[in-house]
Amino acid sequence: MKYLLILLATISFNLYGQEAKVYDYQSTELIEKPQPTQEFINWLMEHNEKLGKKAPYSSKKGTAVTLLFIVDENGKIQDPKIWRGIGQGYDEYAYELIMNNPNTWAPGKTAQGNVPTQIYYQLDYIKNINSIRNKANELINY
Secondary structure, X not given: OHHHHHHHHHHHHHHHOOOXXXXXXXXXXXXEOOEEOHHHXXXXXXXXXXXXXXXXXXXXXXXXXXXXXXXXXXXXXXXXXXXXXXXXXXXXXXXXXXXXXXXXXXXXXXXXXXXXXXXXXXXEOOOOOOEEEOOOOOEXXX
C-alpha cells in the first residue's frame, strides 16, 4: 500500500507539478515557427499612435523597442517583458500595444503538436518594420 501511494504521488507530481516546456524560436525541434497573423500586424499598424514619430531624445538607442514574450499553444501572447527599450514612454507604449492586441499568432509546432515558444519581437516606430529577433537583438529572417 505504501508503494502504491508513492507511485500515485509521483504520477500526480509529474502531471500537475511540472510546467510545460517553452521552446526557443530557433529550436531545431520546431517544425513550424510561430508567426504573427496578418490581423495582428494590421491591428498594430492601425492602433500605433507613435508610428512614424521618433522618440524626442533618442540617439544611439534608435527608434525600436524589443519585447520578450511567449506565444502559447493557442497563439496567445503570454508574459510580455521589455527586452531592449528606448525609454521616454515608448517602452511602456510598446508593452501596451502588445497586451491590448486582441489577435493571436500562428503558434509554434513540433511533431507532437502546438507548443509554447519564446519570442523576441521588435517594434520599430519609424520604419514600421516589426521583426523577430534573437537574444542578441539580431534580425532572424522568417
